[in-house]
Amino acid sequence: MSYSFNVPVRDNVKLKSVTDLIRKDGKLQSYWKCANVMAIERMGYTDHGPTHVKIVANMALKLLRMLVEHGVKPSVVSDYGLKNEDAEVIVVLASVFHDLGMVVMRSEHQLYSALLATEFLNRFLPAVYSDEEQAIIGSETLHAIVTHEDPYRPLTVEAGIVGVADALDMEAGRARIPFRAGKVDIHSVSALSIEKVEVLEGGRKPITIKITMSNSAGVFQIDELLKPRIEKSGLQQFFHVTAEITGERERRIIEKFEL
Known part of the structure; x- marks a missing residue:
């Protein structure tokens, strides 16, 4: 191995x-x-x-x-x-x-x-x-x-x-394994919405984290997972996070969701 x-x-x-x-x-x-x-x-x-x-x-x-x-x-x-x-x-x-x-x-x-x-x-x-x-x-x-x-x-x-x-390890490909296995929840759906994560120099603060999403469900990943990590890191003054949805229409990830 x-x-x-x-x-x-x-x-x-x-x-x-x-x-x-x-x-x-x-x-x-x-x-x-x-x-x-x-x-x-x-x-x-x-x-x-x-x-x-x-x-x-x-x-x-x-x-x-x-x-x-x-x-x-x-x-x-x-x-x-x-x-x-x-x-x-x-x-x-x-x-x-x-x-x-x-x-x-x-x-x-x-x-x-x-x-x-x-x-x-x-x-x-x-x-x-x-x-x-x-x-x-x-x-x-x-x-x-x-x-x-x-x-x-x-x-x-x-x-x-x-x-x-x-x-920051949150790009779409990282969520495909549980999603294909049938795990459909806010975690898997929101993770599939994150197309790209870029860490760039400069902007409002020294480091800009630019996140590209195909669907607004990706906001969950940012607000519930990334934001708390940045806030508790003691380094929040150095990070600026931006998120954009690509295209004019959001891409559909699932056809139907039922409880």
Whole structure:
């Protein structure tokens, strides 16, 4: 079993070392498969496995770099005197591990994710960091994992970023699995309405999230899922969200809905 995991490491040697270890770890990849068995096959949810993980990791890394360019200092830098490259390692690791707990159950999965992530952190971090740095990077990663989901609130820049990145994995293709399996509810219908999600520089605020919808049902995804993540991230002052419906007429997703 082998899944492709790639993020743009640029000149971050630490991040490259960590991502190399992620790609080679068969047990981690097996957990991703198990997470999808639970999420998709047993619960009728969207993908919580390797594709989702890669999307979230890339989005989190992009958001972090954009915010740093606009003068935001990562918490691991301001609180511990480490570097921006260490913050990049944290958001990628937290993204990689944030849904591992789905192998146990959906409820409180973020707590199980943190528990399962500890084994991999203990295996990955010694190749890159000193004992003291391992403790810092590990604790910051675990915080980001646990707080990506309610009711826990992120207290670091990195954790806030991971929560927002997770919510941005909402394009239509991501909802087709449960929809085709017969799960017709506001979650699946609204998710199918989201055609494209773009993260752009500038506008009213440093980062503009531009969402293109085929149907106004997509507002549910924005208002009920994305908006709360941004509000609790502690970074809401940096995000501007816009949503547009394409075409003159809305595309019909379902023919009829009955209770």
